[in-house]
Amino acid sequence: MGGGGALLKIDNIHTSYGVIEALKGVSLKVKEGEIACLLGANGAGKSTTLLTICGVNKPTKGQITFFSRTINGLPPHEIVEEGISLVPEGRRVFPMLTVYENLRMGAFVRRDKMGIEEDLESIYKNFPILKERKNQMAGTLSGGEQQMLAIARALISRPRLLLLDEPSLGLAPIMVEKIFKIIKDINKSGATILLVEQNAALALEIADYGYVMETGKIAMEDKAEKLLKNKKIKEIYLGG
């Protein structure tokens, strides 16, 4: 494949929780402008992979490069400044901050006040419900609204790479559809996306490239449309 066009390159990383090795040599690439998705069963190591990219978990072995810069070993707050944002599993909005304050915290690393105001306006335009509730505590929002807020909060830092962890989890089907449309739109407007999802069918539909994880390793990888047709994938993840 070569290194051309790879925005994020993970090379043989190992990550452990105590004595348990959660990642046993994961390698993957995300090319600039694409949506890559990471599929797999519960406990396969998908979230751990994202948290390792973000610097929450430190890899014991291996290398992560972003824009040809090695970023493993940096603390999370410095990795954000490199241009990587995470929408974590379970959304994790700050429940006792208002919607506006949550967004303001998303822009913490930015210094350009004018630019932040502009981006806030465009976010309010794209997510009218957030504008309506901007002075409301985030904890009072519905699950879907919190997911929108979590995505908007990640976007306002203007990331080069957006990591999404199970954005459909616990949402009503109509909300899931809405969120996936938003993800597609974000990608069209220029952001590269790495998506972790249990809903494989949905993820592969919007993704360009897919990886399948099994017990801490990449078990399979291919173009998304090929994975969708793959017999094994169909059996295990797409329900036959």
Add this chain to the structure above:
Amino acid sequence: MLLQQIINGLTIGSVYALIALGYTMVYGILQLINFAHGEIYMIGAYMGIIAITFFIYIGLPDISIALTLVLTFLAAIIFTGAYGITLERVAYRPLRNAPRLSILISAIGMSIVLQNYVMLAQGARDKIFPHELKIGGELIIADAHITYTQVLIMALSVLMMSGLTWFIKKTKVGMAMRATAQDRRMAGLLGINTDRIIVITFLIGSILAGAAGVMISMYYGIVNFYMGYTAGIKAFTAAVLGGIGNIPGAMLGGILLGLLEALGAGYISSEYKDVFAFAVLVLVLIFKPTGLLGERISDKV
């Protein structure tokens, strides 16, 4: 009598409130009862007296008493701020990922260390607030006497508490402090340097405690190395009363506790003054452990 006791209660209550804020802010972010916080307040009181003694030596009060007082407060809060930051660095940060009990024991250890260090450095005897700088004069309303020292304490406390409220509510760093208290890992994932936020929290708490120390030495005129212990427990009670982790709660708890103590001392017996505070602590813990303004205590995942 009633009005007099209310004034006395508000005075001592605002001092409790200032100290309680340090407990509650650190608890909010680290879920740690910083047992050494009372010692920071005690060090503030000592620094006030040391600074004033120095200023008297160079003759500053002859030029301006107000300037001397301002510089005294400044010297005290600079030193207590430095102590607070050092405390966090030395005793708490290395234990950030250790079991919670370890960091609690470290806090108790630091409290003992600081107390004994001041005893060795300054001697075990009481120190007297220099009478040259006692603010004389009082207002008389009805038959209550309000000394100018009391007015100064209340005014300064209100000023600092409003300043803090504004800072926490409106500034970016204040917002980041609240975010860090609610979900430290997520705050880090948004680019907030949470270690720095924790340092700022200790700095602010220590500044408030240092100022409270200077005020109390002006008020009681006497300072000793074990004064941080009782004051610390009372301020902790105030924080629990208001709901630990809750900033307006600490202010409310401090004021209420001060009033309760003063009224109890006035109408029941001043011998039992300390009993009231601890009775409150026990009652709150039994009947409303989340405190008056406390939020629902949720288990962290």
